Amino acid sequence: MNLHESAAEQAFRAEVKAWMAEHLSGEFEPLRGVNGPSAPGFDAALAKQWEQCLASGGWIGIGWPGEASPRALPLAQQVIFHEEYVRAGGPGRIGHIGETLLAPTLIAHGTAEQQQRFLPGIRAGTEYWAQGYSEPGAGSDLANVRTRAALDEAAGGWVLNGQKVWTSWAQDSDWIFVLARTDPSSVRHRGLTLLLVPLHQSGITIRPIRQITGAAEFYEVFFDGARTEASLHLGTVGEGWKVAMALLGFERGASTLGQQAHFRHELGMVIAAARANGAARDPLLRQRIARAALGLQMLHFNALRVLASDASQPQPPAAFIAKYAWSNWHRDLGRLAMDVLGEVADIADGDLQSQRLQSLWLASRSDTIYAGTNEIQLNLIAERALGMPR
Numbered sequence: 533m534n535l536h537e538s539a540a541e542q543a544f545r546a547e548v549k550a551w552m553a554e555h556l557s558g559e560f561e562p563l564r565g566v567n568g569p570s571a572p573g574f575d576a577a578l579a580k581q582w583e584q585c586l587a588s589g590g591w592i593g594i595g596w597p598g599e600a601s602p603r604a605l606p607l608a609q610q611v612i613f614h615e616e617y618v619r620a621g622g623p624g625r626i627g628h629i630g631e632t633l634l635a636p637t638l639i640a641h642g643t644a645e646q647q648q649r650f651l652p653g654i655r656a657g658t659e660y661w662a663q664g665y666s667e668p669g670a671g672s673d674l675a676n677v678r679t680r681a682a683l684d685e686a687a688g689g690w691v692l693n694g695q696k697v698w699t700s701w702a703q704d705s706d707w708i709f710v711l712a713r714t715d716p717s718s719v720r721h722r723g724l725t726l727l728l729v730p731l732h733q734s735g736i737t738i739r740p741i742r743q744i745t746g747a748a749e750f751y752e753v754f755f756d757g758a759r760t761e762a763s764l765h766l767g768t769v770g771e772g773w774k775v776a777m778a779l780l781g782f783e784r785g786a787s788t789l790g791q792q793a794h795f796r797h798e799l800g801m802v803i804a805a806a807r808a809n810g811a812a813r814d815p816l817l818r819q820r821i822a823r824a825a826l827g828l829q830m831l832h833f834n835a836l837r838v839l840a841s842d843a844s845q846p847q848p849p850a851a852f853i854a855k856y857a858w859s860n861w862h863r864d865l866g867r868l869a870m871d872v873l874g875e876v877a878d879i880a881d882g883d884l885q886s887q888r889l890q891s892l893w894l895a896s897r898s899d900t901i902y903a904g905t906n907e908i909q910l911n912l913i914a915e916r917a918l919g920m921p922r
Contacts, residue, residue: 541612544609544612545612545616548612548616548617549619551591552622553620556620556621559578560585562578563575563579566623567624568623569624574623574624574747576703579623580627580657583625583657583660584656585657587655587657590602590603592656593631593635594613595607595610596635596639600635600639600655607839611839614793618794618797619793619797626701626704627654627660629662629700629701630660630661631654633780634650634654634709634779635650635654635655637766637778638650639651640778641775641778643763645763646728650707650728659706659707661705661706661707661708662699662702662705662707662709662751662753663699663700664679664696664709664710665696666696666699667679667696667697675773678694678713679693679711679755680714681693681712681725682714682716683714683762684759687759688761688762689759689761689762690712690714690727690729690759690760690761690762690765692759693756693757693758694712695752695754695755697752698741698902699753702731702750702751703738703740703751707728707731708731709727709728709766710726711726711773712772713725714770718770721773724770724772725767725769725771726772726775726776727760727764727766727772728760729760729764730760731753735755735758738752738753738754739753739754743894743898744897745891745894792831792835792858795828795831795858795865796828798869798892799821799824799828799865801869801885801888802868802869805873805886806818809873809874817871817872820868824861830857831857831858831861834857835854837850838850838851849917849918852909852912852916856906856909858899859900859909862899863899865892866896870889873886877889877890877893
């Protein structure tokens, strides 16, 4: 990847910056810098209106291939968009699971009918998706899925029973893609199917999980005779593990640069607080801030080399270190934020700046646990990236 921008890329960066300045204002001003449901000031209804505003500008699906995308931007411009989006204070995307995970999987593994049915709603910002993977006892060890689905041929659909947990956006979503065991005699990776399930039905109960931050970003989803149409399975019945892993592979896309841009925003808040309260005069804190800045730059360059690799090939070794690296970096940034605040860190005084840094620290505690614990990540690096025996 060429790190020097062409004149066309510089012009595109200016276009994104101008669009964000014009549209992330007025009614959407309360969303500026709000990074999702756990952040102070998040408004789900307003966030959905913002998604539709993005859609009107052609900014949803920019990385989708061919005619599925309103723009089909080259990779360099996708990176620019995500960087400028966060730099402008763009809020956490309530539609990102549908756009960056389900849609590419639909394009790669879905039928023409499934694509025609679901892609327009995602692209328009009017239909929202949740991810039904983790369960009690099947988090990092996803192959231990126990949620079951049976095909009711008389009724012409699947019947689901079981539970999913740590489900982002479930309360505000319309659909959920569910990894379920459709062969009752199967074990581990075999006999699983990825089903597309409507959330608004009597057989589903959604329960919020209250976090240490006080917010409820995640939910438990219970399936008690929930139903979906017989045709709404992605890929071949019984081979859902392959499709589920392909879906997770799309997490290596350009939107990961948006996450890092948000990290840069958080680091900027820490630096601003250090300057304001005098903590920046402490040489040890200055050194830790410098290390955080260098670490973030390393995350950025690693993401670029992953994105520049051949997307048709299996994940390169650099991709396997990404989650372990960023989660540990972000956890350490949370600690740094508290040390910069000093005694104020333990006080709930209503100050917005302090509140945001306190929320950063509390939320970052979970980074090395969810989406695969540190221990699981190290196993993946050893076995899949380095080829070591189990």
